[in-house]
Amino acid sequence: MHEAGLMAEAMNKAETLAMQCNADAVAGLTLRVGVLSGVALQALQFAFDAMKPGTVFEQAELRLEQVLPRLSCRDCGMEYAAQERGQRCPVCKGSNTSLLQGGELELAKLELIVREDRTS
């Protein structure tokens, strides 16, 4: 399962950040998921629920934000919303494009629980 590996990677990264902030637990985790990333949201959620028991994510809520594709044209510099990779530029009709967003899976937001009574 592709998504389980990606979810584990995101959770590792989030856990490292949480440790760096001396957090006790994670309250919420937001991931940006590009619609062209080939990642199924239900599978991510399933992987998260399966892996979180006994971890800092035990109480955490997973939020998945879908990111619509945007392309940029290397010929004329136009940036535009697209439905798929390689969709032609609406201005110059060129096909020399690159994907700006919509293919990513990244950590967008992390809400941490930090206990305040830990001074000693």
Ligand SMILES: [Zn+2]
């Ligand atoms: Zn163009």
